Amino acid sequence: MKITNYILLFLAVVMGMVVSLDNSALMMLTANRLRLEYNRSIDSAIDDSVRSVLESVDEQASINLDKVASSYFNSLYAGMGASDSPTEQELLRVHTPVLAVVEEDGVQVLYHAIGTSGVTQQWSPKFYYTYDGAGYAINFSLDSKVTLVIDGCNSTFNGNWYELKDKYPIDVDGKGTVNQDCVLLQSYIGSIQQFKSEEEFEKFRKSTITSTIVDSINYYVNKHNDVADVYGITYSFSLPESFTSTAARAVDDVSVLSVFQGYPLGGGTSERYTKYSLGGARLEKSEGYWVATASSGATYYHRANCGLKGASKIRYNSREECAAEGAYPCPYCNP
Amino acid sequence: METFGKIISALLAVVVLIIAPLQYYSQKADVVTQSYVTAKTAQFVDTVRQQGKITQEVYKQFMDELDNTNELFKVEIEHSHTAVVPGTEVGEQYTANQIEEKHYEEEILYDLFERIPTQEEKLAGIQEGEYRMAKGDYITVTVSNREKGFTAKIQEAIYQTLMPSLSILTVYGGEVRDENY
Numbered sequence: 001m002k003i004t005n006y007i008l009l010f011l012a013v014v015m016g017m018v019v020s021l022d023n024s025a026l027m028m029l030t031a032n033r034l035r036l037e038y039n040r041s042i043d044s045a046i047d048d049s050v051r052s053v054l055e056s057v058d059e060q061a062s063i064n065l066d067k068v069a070s071s072y073f074n075s076l077y078a079g080m081g082a083s084d085s086p087t088e089q090e091l092l093r094v095h096t097p098v099l100a101v102v103e104e105d106g107v108q109v110l111y112h113a114i115g116t117s118g119v120t121q122q123w124s125p126k127f128y129y130t131y132d133g134a135g136y137a138i139n140f141s142l143d144s145k146v147t148l149v150i151d152g153c154n155s156t157f158n159g160n161w162y163e164l165k166d167k168y169p170i171d172v173d174g175k176g177t178v179n180q181d182c183v184l185l186q187s188y189i190g191s192i193q194q195f196k197s198e199e200e201f202e203k204f205r206k207s208t209i210t211s212t213i214v215d216s217i218n219y220y221v222n223k224h225n226d227v228a229d230v231y232g233i234t235y236s237f238s239l240p241e242s243f244t245s246t247a248a249r250a251v252d253d254v255s256v257l258s259v260f261q262g263y264p265l266g267g268g269t270s271e272r273y274t275k276y277s278l279g280g281a282r283l284e285k286s287e288g289y290w291v292a293t294a295s296s297g298a299t300y301y302h303r304a305n306c307g308l309k310g311a312s313k314i315r316y317n318s319r320e321e322c323a324a325e326g327a328y329p330c331p332y333c334n335p
Numbered sequence: 336m337e338t339f340g341k342i343i344s345a346l347l348a349v350v351v352l353i354i355a356p357l358q359y360y361s362q363k364a365d366v367v368t369q370s371y372v373t374a375k376t377a378q379f380v381d382t383v384r385q386q387g388k389i390t391q392e393v394y395k396q397f398m399d400e401l402d403n404t405n406e407l408f409k410v411e412i413e414h415s416h417t418a419v420v421p422g423t424e425v426g427e428q429y430t431a432n433q434i435e436e437k438h439y440e441e442e443i444l445y446d447l448f449e450r451i452p453t454q455e456e457k458l459a460g461i462q463e464g465e466y467r468m469a470k471g472d473y474i475t476v477t478v479s480n481r482e483k484g485f486t487a488k489i490q491e492a493i494y495q496t497l498m499p500s501l502s503i504l505t506v507y508g509g510e511v512r513d514e515n516y
Contacts, residue, residue, distance in 0.1 A: 003344040007351050014356060021360075025367050032374040039381065249385075249515050278385075280513065307458030319419035323431035326421045332459035334416070334469065 023268075030267030038273050041079025042260055046279035048075040049256045053101065065123050068101055068256060069110050093121065095263040097224035097237050098217050102250045102257060102280075105129065105141050107213050111220040112227040119227055127216040129209045136188055140205045142253055150188055155181040161201055165189050206251045213247040213257070214239070221259060235262035235272060246276045255280035288315045289335055291327045299327040306333035361489050368404050372478050373505040375400045380476050380507045383468075387514035391447050391464040407481035408504070414438040414466075415473040460516065468511045475508030 049072035053063055073093065074083075082088035099110040106126035113122045129140040139147040148157040148164065159167050168182045189195055194204040217239065224237045239259070250257060258277045265271040289301045292312035301322035302309035308330055316322045319335060329335050379397040383389050389412075401408050416436045421429035446466040461467065468474065480502050483491070487502075 003341075003348050007348055010352055018359065021363060025363050028367060029370045032370045035374060036377055039377070249513060302459075305460055307460065308455060320431040323419045323421045324428045326424075326429050328420055329418050330459065332455050332461065334418075334467070 027268045031265055031269045031271055034265055034267050035273060038080070038263070038265075039275065041076060042258065042275050042277050043279075044079050045072045045075040046256055046258060046277045048072065049099075050279040053254055053256060063101060063103060063254070065101060065108060065110070069099060069121070072099055072256065072258065092263070094119075094227065094231050094233065096258060096260050097221045097227075098257075098259040100213065100217055100257040100259075102142075102209075102213060102255045104143075104254060105139060107216055109216055109220050112224060114227060114230060119230055124216065124220065127212050129205075129212045131194075131204070131208045133192065136192070138192075138194065138208075140208050142209070142251065144201070148185070148188070150181075150184050153181045153184055157185055161195055162198070164195075206248065209251045210244060210248045213250060214244055217243075217247070217257070217259065221261075233262070237261055243276055246278055249278055250280060253280050288317055289319055289322050290315055291322055291325060299325070300330045301327040301335060302330045303333045303335045306330055306335075308332060357489055368406060369504055371404060372401065372408070373507070376476055376478055376505050376507045380474060380509065383474055384509055384512050385515070387468050387470065387511050388516055389443060389447065389466045389468075394447055401478070409479045409481045410440065411477040411479075412440040412443055413475045413477075413508075414443065414468055415475075416469060417471070462516075465516075467514075467516060470511055470514050472511040473508060474511060475506065477503060477506045479503045 049068045052067045052071040073089070073096075076092055076096075077083045077089050080088070080092060082092055094112070097112065101108050101110075103126070106128040108126050109124040110121055111124060112119050131138045131140065135151045137149045139149070144160045144162070145158070146161045146164075150157075157164055157168055165186065168179075168185050170179065170182050170186055194201050221237050221239050228235060228237060243259075247257070256279050258275075260277070261272075261274045263273045265273045288304055290304065290306070290309040290312045291299060291301045291314040292309045293299050294308075300308070301316065301319065302312070316325070319329070375397060379393065382393055386393075398410075401410070414437070416438065418434045418436055419431050420434055422432035423430050443466045447464060450463070452461050452463055
């Protein structure tokens, strides 16, 4: 056989391999590119929905949930190139089993409900950040304010957890008029473990809020499998354990959380795309900076959670205000 | 003429049987590696931007993912932080001056793998095995080839020219969005 024949034989064999290799390489490149594009689209959608939350917060109005949802989905449609395709929009909605707004006192979830007129998106009732104790219930919030409800009391007690004791004294008018509800409150405050220290309160507040968010979202994500059946989607919707760490970041300020799951990646691959996203108004809201004088005599400003701020009560809203007072950034917490 | 034909056939055989497949394969492998490294770098940077910190775990995972390519990479990390300090005294107050601080991978890797937090650092909340950033800071990660890639070596052999030994594969970065600590 001539050498040219060998070449032809070789080419015939190799062409098959080349086509297969080319195809899988192309699919991988496309999958990576699409993943980056989808990440960007969902991040933008979350940012846009947070902006509409912030508008409500600035205006001190209650959050317009429908505006949040329309900001999120319109931005998502635009980012994914689905603005002109109702079918594609529907697919994106179905693969968003849950969009949640974490509010000051509770979380509300946009979910899919199956009704007589088909599948519609609805907002759930608010799930309050409630802890049920023995004989009492505490409603937490995204800051230090609580509402305490005690069995057998006609009153509910609102305020920062550390000021309840002084806010509701037994002797209500200072003239010996005793309020029985406040007597009960004073006895409970001493026994409520979460009110023993700021550290314990924060730990408990955060875990209560996180579990409320995770439980409510988990409920609707699991329920979404019925909706998936309606659309003939075989993907099984469920929340992974790692979602708790995403939810745990939402405990300090109003934020928007989206679960985008099982979306067909496209580009010829059979892969599915999933992303859990959180956008918080906390980006715009600072816990403040605390100015304290160190033992060396130098004045530093610290982050709120820096232990080196000591017992400082001097709080500023911005680093510029601290610098104007002659304070340098703490070399350890590095604000 | 027959001898000439044989030489041409042999040369053709070398080109078609060896050089062309090698070049094709190496170029394809480089494109796939480039795409993979870009995706993993973006994933690493986005995680850091969301958490506001680099942890040992996240960094090691990123390194392991790069190792999967069986190539050697140089990973450069640049963290920019704007510190606000007092400037000149105006009356009873000071002007607020901004100083841009840059931190690079040597410092970051020290904090991740060698630093044992002092008492002051512990009080400030710093934990072992993490490097913290602040909201509004910027991070940029640059990944380059530490050695000449397969394609570069093949091209050097074929064209007898020197290819650059360090080529940037990807640059990815952005603003730190959150402080999860």
